[in-house]
Amino acid sequence: SGSATLMATSDTEEALEVADRILVMRNHSLHMAEDGHGSLTDRIDKVEGEETAGDPR
Numbered sequence: 059s060g061s062a063t064l065m066a067t068s069d070t071e072e073a074l075e076v077a078d079r080i081l082v083m084r085n086h087s088l089h090m091a092e093d094g095h096g097s098l099t100d101r102i103d104k105v106e107g108e109e110t111a112g113d114p115r
Contacts, residue, residue, distance in 0.1 A: 065077070066083075070099050070102060080102070082102050084105070084106055091105060
């Protein structure tokens with residue numbers, strides 16, 4: 059339709075209810091929670107884990 063809505067949330071369940079696409083923002087970068095096998099929550103956790111690997115925090 060030529061329009062888009064951006065929603066920012068830290069609540070995965072809320073994102074699953076309203077989103078067509080989900081991106082994870084971590085350290086000023088966006089990462090696609092790509093379609094595939096397994097739950098979306100597991101894929102988001104994987105992206106966040108990759109971003110924090112080696113993070114001294």
